[in-house]
Amino acid sequence: MKRSIRIARHSTSISLEPEFWDELKTISLKDRISLNQLVAQVDAKRNGNLSSALRLFVLKRLKEAE
Numbered sequence: 001m002k003r004s005i006r007i008a009r010h011s012t013s014i015s016l017e018p019e020f021w022d023e024l025k026t027i028s029l030k031d032r033i034s035l036n037q038l039v040a041q042v043d044a045k046r047n048g049n050l051s052s053a054l055r056l057f058v059l060k061r062l063k064e065a066e
Contacts, residue, residue, distance in 0.1 A: 001015070001018050002014065005036055005039050006036055014051055015051055023058045024039070027058070
């Protein structure tokens with residue numbers, strides 16, 4: 001599923017499976033920040049593709065929660 005997100009005053013399209021979008025929304029609620037802010041945080045720390053960085057971020061958070 002492709003969505004448009006605004007990061008640092010520019011729009012970008014991100015393709016992620018619905019399950020990853022759902023988990024990102026859950027994380028943003030837990031962290032009390034907007035989805036755009038969460039994506040911007042991941043974007044600032046990434047080395048490669050943003051979609052891949054978001055998937056890895058979700059995986060890391062799920063593992064930390066175990």
